[in-house]
Amino acid sequence: MQHITIDTIKTWERFYRANFINCLTGFKAVSLIATVNADGQPNLGVFSSVVHLGSDPALIGFINRPLAAAPHTIDNIKATGVYTINHIHPTIAAQAHQSSAKYPVEVNEFTEVGLTEMYLPNVVAPFVQESNVKYALSLVEIVPITHNNTFLVIGKVMDVILADNLIKNDGFLALEQAESLASLGVDAYYTTQKLARFGYAKPDVPFAKL
Amino acid sequence: MQHITIDTIKTWERFYRANFINCLTGFKAVSLIATVNADGQPNLGVFSSVVHLGSDPALIGFINRPLAAAPHTIDNIKATGVYTINHIHPTIAAQAHQSSAKYPVEVNEFTEVGLTEMYLPNVVAPFVQESNVKYALSLVEIVPITHNNTFLVIGKVMDVILADNLIKNDGFLALEQAESLASLGVDAYYTTQKLARFGYAKPDVPFAKL
Numbered sequence: 001m002q003h004i005t006i007d008t009i010k011t012w013e014r015f016y017r018a019n020f021i022n023c024l025t026g027f028k029a030v031s032l033i034a035t036v037n038a039d040g041q042p043n044l045g046v047f048s049s050v051v052h053l054g055s056d057p058a059l060i061g062f063i064n065r066p067l068a069a070a071p072h073t074i075d076n077i078k079a080t081g082v083y084t085i086n087h088i089h090p091t092i093a094a095q096a097h098q099s100s101a102k103y104p105v106e107v108n109e110f111t112e113v114g115l116t117e118m119y120l121p122n123v124v125a126p127f128v129q130e131s132n133v134k135y136a137l138s139l140v141e142i143v144p145i146t147h148n149n150t151f152l153v154i155g156k157v158m159d160v161i162l163a164d165n166l167i168k169n170d171g172f173l174a175l176e177q178a179e180s181l182a183s184l185g186v187d188a189y190y191t192t193q194k195l196a197r198f199g200y201a202k203p204d205v206p207f208a209k210l
Numbered sequence: 211m212q213h214i215t216i217d218t219i220k221t222w223e224r225f226y227r228a229n230f231i232n233c234l235t236g237f238k239a240v241s242l243i244a245t246v247n248a249d250g251q252p253n254l255g256v257f258s259s260v261v262h263l264g265s266d267p268a269l270i271g272f273i274n275r276p277l278a279a280a281p282h283t284i285d286n287i288k289a290t291g292v293y294t295i296n297h298i299h300p301t302i303a304a305q306a307h308q309s310s311a312k313y314p315v316e317v318n319e320f321t322e323v324g325l326t327e328m329y330l331p332n333v334v335a336p337f338v339q340e341s342n343v344k345y346a347l348s349l350v351e352i353v354p355i356t357h358n359n360t361f362l363v364i365g366k367v368m369d370v371i372l373a374d375n376l377i378k379n380d381g382f383l384a385l386e387q388a389e390s391l392a393s394l395g396v397d398a399y400y401t402t403q404k405l406a407r408f409g410y411a412k413p414d415v416p417f418a419k420l
Contacts, residue, residue, distance in 0.1 A: 021262070021268045023382055027390065028238060061273075063261060097411055145353070157219070158216050161211050167212075171233075189404075193400060196303065
């Protein structure tokens with residue numbers, strides 16, 4: 001085993017350090033967040049900071065980087081109050097990754113990377129038609145994280161669109177069947193294989209394998 | 211494809227809804243967070259809400275559930291200002307899952323589930339010796355999320371301990387070699403396989419496969 005202190009990490013070259021710290025937290029969901037501005041101009045970006053906040057109410061958060069680095073998604077969410085989160089599978093991984101390029105605000109990343117806008121009548125933001133699991137959120141709150149000028153954007157789930165047969169009889173979603181990818185660090189994409197589902201754990205009682 | 215609205219989701223039975231909403235965000239890191247209280251009594255719990263906040267400074271967050279449901283970890287972090295996050299691999303997955311049982315505060319989950327405390331001289335919280343990737347954090351801030359009484363606990367990375375040969379030449383951590391697991395929903399554990407690393411994306415320039 002290696003022991004590395006923060007004093008060592010601080011001496012590292014910027015990109016080396018960013019790769020290391022981004023990987024340290026482990027595998028994460030990777031999704032396309034789609035928005036529109038007040039004029040209806042779509043925007044699409046890759047985010048790997050989506051986090052479950054609670055199920056009742058159904059609240060989901062994501063971290064938006066500082067405004068100077070990543071203004072479009074958060075600006076559009078402030079303007080419209082609505083956004084969609086769309087899972088990524090291997091067939092669209094390269095297009096999804098390309099949407100992380102810094103396009104000018106007037107460019108429609110859907111068109112640029114070759115993905116398709118899909119709309120519901122009551123949701124102003126587009127979904128990614130190709131995505132197997134996607135959901136629309138209504139903005140609840142933007143919490144500034146003052147220590148590094150990032151933001152926790154909190155939304156409530158409004159509409160879910162997903163491929164048939166993913167929902168198991170207890171509400172579990174077999175996302176490996178949708179080929180939803182995980183990511184690692186800033187640039188790596190992973191497929192997954194189920195190891196096990198374990199039953200609810202109680203003290204002094206062996207749990208079931210589901 | 212299926213379209214499910216929040217009005218339908220709200221009618222679902224509590225555990226069915228929780229499974230569904232927990233799965234919706236996708237795969238996530240799953241880790242053991244270890245703490246001690248002011249008397250040095252260890253506590254261990256499973257968390258799948260760890261999120262990268264930034265690399266410089268190296269800030270990492272996790273969501274702590276409401277105090278009534280999950281008081282021990284956050285109470286200990288408030289008391290000592292220090293905690294460790296420890297990756298889980300298949301060999302220790304069952305023990306890790308068992309640590310999610312609601313043990314009384316005076317019970318040492320390390321002993322109960324069969325994992326080993328490991329200490330650094332300058333870190334009051336224990337690491338999980340068996341874990342292949344683990345890091346100690348110093349508390350920066352606890353941000354209350356008022357909409358559902360959860361908390362975003364923000365810490366800065368202080369010490370990292372990891373298995374040899376995981377760090378690639380650009381700082382990337384090949385966590386599949388450490389067998390770090392991902393999780394899904396409240397009870398599923400997944401292994402991963404690398405699909406690809408994609409180079410930095412720029413408009414109108416094909417990115418490299420790393």
